[in-house]
Amino acid sequence: xxxxxxxxxxxxxxxxxxxxxxxxxxxxxxxxxxxxxxxxxxxxxxxxxxxxxxxxxxxxxxxxxxxxxxxxxxxxxxxxxxxxxxxxxxxxxxxxxxxxxxxxxxxxxxxxxxxxxxxxxxxxxxxxxxxxxxxxxxxxxxxxxxxxxxxxxxxxxxxxxxxxxxxxxxxxxxxxxxxxxxxxxxxxxxxxxxxxxxxxxxxxxxxxxxxxxxxxxxxxxxxxxxxxxxxxxxxxxxxxxxxxxxxxxxxxxxxxxxxxxxxxxxxxxxxxxxxxxxxxxxxxxxxxxxxxxxx
Numbered sequence: 001x002x003x004x005x006x007x008x009x010x011x012x013x014x015x016x017x018x019x020x021x022x023x024x025x026x027x028x029x030x031x032x033x034x035x036x037x038x039x040x041x042x043x044x045x046x047x048x049x050x051x052x053x054x055x056x057x058x059x060x061x062x063x064x065x066x067x068x069x070x071x072x073x074x075x076x077x078x079x080x081x082x083x084x085x086x087x088x089x090x091x092x093x094x095x096x097x098x099x100x101x102x103x104x105x106x107x108x109x110x111x112x113x114x115x116x117x118x119x120x121x122x123x124x125x126x127x128x129x130x131x132x133x134x135x136x137x138x139x140x141x142x143x144x145x146x147x148x149x150x151x152x153x154x155x156x157x158x159x160x161x162x163x164x165x166x167x168x169x170x171x172x173x174x175x176x177x178x179x180x181x182x183x184x185x186x187x188x189x190x191x192x193x194x195x196x197x198x199x200x201x202x203x204x205x206x207x208x209x210x211x212x213x214x215x216x217x218x219x220x221x222x223x224x225x226x227x228x229x230x231x232x233x234x235x236x237x238x239x240x241x242x243x244x245x246x247x248x249x250x251x252x253x254x255x256x257x258x259x260x261x262x263x264x265x266x267x268x269x270x271x272x273x274x275x276x277x278x279x280x281x282x283x284x285x286x287x288x289x290x291x292x293x294x295x
Contacts, residue, residue, distance in 0.1 A: 008044045010112035011037035013104030017213035021196025028155040032198040036285040037147045044112040049090040061095035075110035100178035102248030111144035149285045169263040174252040174278040184249040187220035221250035239266035
């Protein structure tokens with residue numbers, strides 16, 4: 001297997017909607033979210049090696065410097081143990097998704113690592129088995145393993161793939177402000193949230209349905225990082241977006257547009273005005289299960 005190199009895309013996770021209920025007795029919060037994945041994100045590359053190693057590159061990787069137990073390595077070790085093998089791998093993470101940004105970057109990286117090592121080690125595990133293993137690593141990792149439009153419920157482990165989904169065109173913006181998910185949930189809990197009320201996605205009337213749906217964590221995130229309000233305002237003023245919303249627990253926000261060209265024009269305008277921010281035009285919802293390549 002010398003010379004084999006497997007590459008996996010770790011697409012940014014975008015919560016088009018996010019309903020969250022009050023915490024269960026075990027402390028976890030039930031949720032109901034329509035999730036899509038971007039054609040932009042991180043890249044995982046794996047090669048055969050005697051042990052497990054992780055190297056990093058990319059501007060966003062600076063925030064991970066010094067992490068000896070990165071989620072990528074934890075995922076690799078978990079698969080190695082579950083499969084009962086001692087095969088190793090040299091793992092490289094090209095990091096583009098900002099850390100603590102509400103885009104599931106760490107989860108996407110771990111998921112891409114599991115997919116890549118499943119192929120490198122020729123385990124042939126079905127994606128469902130990888131997702132079961134991933135539940136113990138992080139609530140978002142099972143969804144990121146599929147990287148397809150889906151409805152996520154429970155605490156993230158209940159996945160419903162949506163099948164045919166018309167791709168959306170948008171812009172993702174992050175001001176470089178890391179936001180702690182734990183802090184956001186503490187503020188959310190302090191507000192006395194109600195029991196979760198679920199809402200099945202209406203794909204036939206998607207724009208209208210999205211407009212009526214919330215991100216229940218937005219108010220709590222704004223109290224933690226008031227700067228998010230400016231990101232939302234700038235996106236709302238860039239072109240004519242059909243929807244502007246925060247993703248996940250923040251601080252990244254996104255806007256949806258009627259066409260790829262409209263999204264690109266808005267991104268160009270925002271990038272020129274905000275050179276130090278992450279501003280990316282994206283296609284959402286066209287992810288493919290296990291998309292990757294062998295070199």
